[in-house]
Amino acid sequence: MQENYLAKWLNNELTDEEIIQFKKTDEYTSYQKIITASNKLKAPEFNQNKALQAIKAKRNATKEAKVVKLNPFKKYASIAAAILLLCSLGYYYTTTLDQTISTDYAQNNELTLPDNSEVFLNAESKIAYNKNQWNKKRDVSLDGEAFFKVAKGEKFTVTTDHGTISVLGTQFNIETRTNFFEVTCYEGLVNVNYNGKNYKVPGGTSFMVVNGKIAPLSHVKTLVPSWTLNESTFKSIPLEFVLNELQRQFNLTVTTENVNTKQLYTGSFNNKDLDLALKSISIPSKISYNLEKNKVLFYAEK
Amino acid sequence: MNIENNTNVCEEKVYNQIFTTNSKTVFNYIYYKFGNEEKAYDAVQEAFVKLWENCAKVVPTKAKSYVYTIANNLYLNMIKADKVRLKYAHLNTGVTNETPEFLLEEKEFQEKLDNALASLPENQRTTFLLNRIDKKKYAEIAELEGVSVKAIEKRMHLALKSLREHIDGI
Numbered sequence: 001m002q003e004n005y006l007a008k009w010l011n012n013e014l015t016d017e018e019i020i021q022f023k024k025t026d027e028y029t030s031y032q033k034i035i036t037a038s039n040k041l042k043a044p045e046f047n048q049n050k051a052l053q054a055i056k057a058k059r060n061a062t063k064e065a066k067v068v069k070l071n072p073f074k075k076y077a078s079i080a081a082a083i084l085l086l087c088s089l090g091y092y093y094t095t096t097l098d099q100t101i102s103t104d105y106a107q108n109n110e111l112t113l114p115d116n117s118e119v120f121l122n123a124e125s126k127i128a129y130n131k132n133q134w135n136k137k138r139d140v141s142l143d144g145e146a147f148f149k150v151a152k153g154e155k156f157t158v159t160t161d162h163g164t165i166s167v168l169g170t171q172f173n174i175e176t177r178t179n180f181f182e183v184t185c186y187e188g189l190v191n192v193n194y195n196g197k198n199y200k201v202p203g204g205t206s207f208m209v210v211n212g213k214i215a216p217l218s219h220v221k222t223l224v225p226s227w228t229l230n231e232s233t234f235k236s237i238p239l240e241f242v243l244n245e246l247q248r249q250f251n252l253t254v255t256t257e258n259v260n261t262k263q264l265y266t267g268s269f270n271n272k273d274l275d276l277a278l279k280s281i282s283i284p285s286k287i288s289y290n291l292e293k294n295k296v297l298f299y300a301e302k
Numbered sequence: 303m304n305i306e307n308n309t310n311v312c313e314e315k316v317y318n319q320i321f322t323t324n325s326k327t328v329f330n331y332i333y334y335k336f337g338n339e340e341k342a343y344d345a346v347q348e349a350f351v352k353l354w355e356n357c358a359k360v361v362p363t364k365a366k367s368y369v370y371t372i373a374n375n376l377y378l379n380m381i382k383a384d385k386v387r388l389k390y391a392h393l394n395t396g397v398t399n400e401t402p403e404f405l406l407e408e409k410e411f412q413e414k415l416d417n418a419l420a421s422l423p424e425n426q427r428t429t430f431l432l433n434r435i436d437k438k439k440y441a442e443i444a445e446l447e448g449v450s451v452k453a454i455e456k457r458m459h460l461a462l463k464s465l466r467e468h469i470d471g472i
Contacts, residue, residue, distance in 0.1 A: 003455075003456075003459075004452075004455040004456055004458065004459035005459070006458065006459040006462040006463060007440070007454075007455040007456070007458035007459045007462075008455070010433070010458065010462075011440065027466055027470075030466045030469065030470055031462060031466055033411065033469075034415065034462065034465050034466060034469065035434075037408075037411055037412055037415050038415060038430075038431075038434045038435075039434060040412070041415075041431070041434060041435055042435065043329075043330045043333060043334075043431075043435050043436075044333065044339045044342075046325070046326050046329045046330070046343075046346075048321070048322065048325055048326060051325060051329075051343065051346055051347065051350075052318070052321055052325070054347055055321075055346075055347050055350045055351055055354070058347060058351050059351055059354045059355075
């Protein structure tokens with residue numbers, strides 16, 4: 001007998017031989033009886049029309065119920081989403097918000113970063129850094145002039161409009177003004193990224209870019225920038241930058257008449273004594289000046 | 303029935319046709335498993351309401367197996383609740399000229415058969431009754447149950463074997 005022969009038998013799939021063989025068995029009569037009796041079985045009544053009507057009623061009911069149910073949920077969900085968004089935005093805002101310290105004309109400032117690195121800000125300068133992210137990256141952005149005493153540790157980066165300065169831990173001064181960029185390293189080694197190129201500035205030297213031209217590295221004898229000692233020092237710097245510095249240090253408006261502001265100036269002026277400072281600039285440059293309130297006019301006699 | 307592929311279940315006409323063709327068998331299918339008319343009725347309703355809700359996603363050719371799957375899932379969720387209690391309406395053979403003894407014997411046999419059916423495993427009973435009452439082919443039952451034709455033949459064979467053993471008191 002083949003497999004599942006009872007199923008085959010019901011389906012008339014047995015061979016004649018198999019049927020003869022099957023009919024000889026004792027069970028055959030019982031099976032016959034079961035089939036005869038089961039053929040008389042009937043499933044309970046099922047009223048299709050009634051069921052369909054009920055389903056259609058239910059279909060509409062669930063449709064309406066859906067509208068009622070979903071609306072408040074949608075409303076609350078949107079409110080919740082809005083609150084969540086505000087909270088996360090607020091959190092994001094406060095954690096990413098930079099700490100900004102700035103100085104005005106004739107002002108200096110001193111601050112300590114979270115890792116005890118010290119920063120001295122010269123007049124009209126701005127420094128920004130992220131307090132919360134500080135442990136991850138020591139990143140400072142600078143506009144103006146500042147002297148850094150960086151504590152040893154991970155890479156310390158200063159971003160300026162002119163270039164990026166990165167160090168491991170050293171003392172250096174950065175001055176970024178319009179068309180003027182100077183990085184002076186007093187200790188260790190500083191890497192300056194200017195226009196996509198890297199320049200190594202070892203201790204005791206100064207990297208300077210004036211009007212887009214890179215000057216050769218010059219040596220620096222002092223241990224700290226002179227401005228931290230209330231003295232502005234220049235070495236072969238066009239006069240216009242010197243005058244700009246004078247403006248910043250004394251909160252003055254400087255104008256010139258018949259003066260070649262491109263001529264180079266080497267020397268220094270005192271950041272506290274205006275009279276002395278004006279003389280320090282005018283005498284070597286052979287120009288005269290006229291001070292009126294907070295306005296200075298430099299002029300050359302023809 | 304001829305439901306073209308490009309028609310949509312969401313169309314009332316198509317939906318009604320699917321209902322008319324399948325609802326009775328879905329009802330029986332669940333009834334054979336459950337032995338409870340009310341639940342079978344509920345299952346049919348639930349399944350067809352779900353079909354309507356998802357009419358856009360179900361292509362007409364798949365609607366049938368969709369409805370059976372939903373109904374079967376409902377059955378699986380409820381299975382723990384009740385013990386199967388089957389009750390069958392027995393066909394009235396109409397005018398009989400059989401002897402009272404024969405009728406009594408037949409009645410007794412029907413009772414034995416009912417008991418034997420109730421004691422069958424659910425899948426064997428469903429297969430057996432779909433074949434006997436609803437005259438479903440093995441292939442069609444296989445499709446509803448999501449198994450092979452051979453598996454259905456096996457169930458059918460085992461169902462008959464158990465029924466006989468139960469009735470003959472082995």
